[in-house]
Amino acid sequence: MSDVVKLTDMRLKEFTAEVERRSGQRISQCYQCGKCSSGCPMAFAMDIDPARIMRLIQLGLRDDVLKSNTIWICAACQTCTTRCPQEVEIAHVMDTLRIMALEAGYTDSERETVEALSQFVENIERRGRVFEPELALRLNIALGRPFKDFGRGLQLFARGKLPMLPEKIKGLKELRSIWEKVKKLERVEGERHVNAHETQHS
Ligand code: SF4
Ligand code: SF4
DSSP states (O other): OOHHHHHHHHHHHHHHHHHHHHHOOOGGGOOOOOHHHHHOTTGGGOSSOHHHHHHHHHHTOHHHHHHOTHHHHOOOOOHHHHHOTTOOOHHHHHHHHHHHHHHHTOOGGGHHHHHHHHHHHHHHHHHSSOOHHHHHHHHHHHTTOTTTTHHHHHHHHHTTOSOSSOOOOTTHHHHHHHHHHHHHHHHHHHHHHHHHHHHHTO
């Protein structure tokens, strides 16, 4: 085997190992039965179905996986996870892939979805309740089209369908503390998966 082929092979395996390490899932155990894809309610809108995503990870095809719209279309419903005979937590793998795609800047295919998700979370964190006019404006500014929904927004204001001022919920302090706890649990869970994976492979 030539050095170039060996180097390419190493890089491909690096991606597979990284996804397995970060998700804590043994994707190499997937034998392509297709049960995840056949039960996925969002597969119709995905460019690559979940089983094929698993196969591409096994093959180490980083670009194809991280550029796919599948990881953003996934609704995290867990149907695939409950159907998998090999106990691969596919929904969790999708979470991991979203994080990896964000880190690597692979968000062009679904930039609007990615931006909408992050603006939505920030909006709720601010007051405990979504303030739609601000959400739409911030999203459109981030996407470089600040006036896109201006006319529609005015119509909705005129009909009393949009609030003029934002409202804060009463228990905002408590909500923020729950939010912090969830973020901490997510970090702990992530570390638990990494440790479990390292123990399995040591
Ligand atoms: S978690 Fe995502 S990939 Fe799995 S079945 Fe639901 S939508 Fe499909
Ligand atoms: S259900 Fe599990 S084993 Fe079957 S294709 Fe999906 S990930 Fe692979």
